[in-house]
Amino acid sequence: MAYSEKVIDHYENPRNVGSFDKGDDSVGTGMVGAPACGDVMKLQIKVGKDGIIEDARFKTYGCGSAIASSSLVTEWVKGKKLDEAASIRNTQIAAELSLPPVKIHCSILAEDAIKAAVEDYKKKHGKDQAAKEKAA
């Protein structure tokens, strides 16, 4: 399979590889996919007090396109508000990386990973909110 230059660049020099502490309040973690399907993505966002995503990390088990898709979105989400990040569409990812049709699922997975990370962060803080309200 011929990969686009951008896929190869992200694959060979993946951006923002690593992990944040899952337990950290400012971190939202999204884990999507399944080993049975051949790809698993873990995307983490670190959110500032102003609700802006300050930093992101990923780890991906999957083909080159899956690795490139997740590497790309860690760059894209930085500096975005949560809702802005969650509105990134897989078609934008696929277009940026020139993914062939058989690899579109990699971009869908990356979109899902952002949504799951944002969701996780919101859940953590929704709970905090609820706890605070109870205490009050």
Add this chain to the structure above:
Amino acid sequence: MKPSLKFPIYLDYSATTPVDPRVAQKMIPYLTEHYGNPASRSHVFGWKAEEAVEEAREHVAALVRCDAKDLVWTSGATESINLALKGAAEFYKTKGKHLVTVRTEHKATLDTMRELERRGFEVSYLEVGADGLLDLNQLEASLRKDTILVSVMFVNNEIGVIQDIPAIGELCRSKGILFHVDAAQATGKCDVDLQALKVDLMSLTAHKTYGPKGIGALYVRRKPRVRLETQMHGGGHERGFRSGTLASHQIIGMGEAYRLAKLEMAAERERVRALRDQLLAGLNQMEEVFVNGDLERRVPHNLNLSFNFVEGESLIMAVKDIAVSSGSACTSASLEPSYVLRALGRSDELAHSSIRFTLGRFTTQEEVDYTVDHLRTKVAKLRDLSPLWEMHKEGIDLSTVQWAAH
């Protein structure tokens, strides 16, 4: 990087082998000088070609120890398998309609069996054990009164395991059932003795034994006689089994390739075994590396490994200095992992993480050394990227994780 190494290093000998230069030399005159049609009886061009074709037939027969008259030239193993299975099923369909094969067979067999199911035959697809081998009791239990044919490959193309062809042959013969063997991956790697084996039909190819692509043969036993319904009609070549002008240069190539295989097989096998052991020892120094298929009952040319927590396609992309194939068929646009590894009961992660290394006549020790270093670097890099590796290192048992399906 040693200057003597040429990149990429070819470790995909089970996909195809280079044509041995000695074979290519032998073929060339039959393209440009002795170009006669072997079926031409009226002049020396035809006689010369026919003589060379028959000499090649003798060389092929000598490697597998059969009578040269029992061999039918075809375009390769896929055609041989089609002719054997469809030809026998159609000829013997009044005797019965049940056929037996194995889940880990090559697609040439499995797809032909599917076609025969569409034509009204019933096919049993037998499971293999975790070692990739067929259990004889299971085979015996699958046989019915109306079973007409059993088809089992000699050497598996993905994992290299050698099935117990002598015992399966005895069983089939005792029940009066035809036995077809796909020996595409066996010739030049293990001893094939059709005088001793109770095999009725055997499919052969040239291009996995240092011969050219596009030529193969089907062994059709005459004593006791096996009948086939012809699949290719025309001028009645090859005793009517397979019409079409003989590809004399290809045939001469196959003959020379098999002649060399017979001469050099024993020494080559030991040399390759040492290289394979060196490769395995080097790669086994990493954690979580698993051999797929039995390591003893296996041709030494094959090493199929799973690098746990690393996905096969990304690993192949990473190891671009070596030419290998992935057990996972992601690259062929199907997202299913290898059906062969699934049949061994391998977990999804392991099935998706496999690489097939196949070594051969021109593999060197330097190439193996380089491959070990290259793999170790790339696997380590991809594991640093892998959330599964991270979870494994945290002590999480992945089989207990609820994955979100997608």
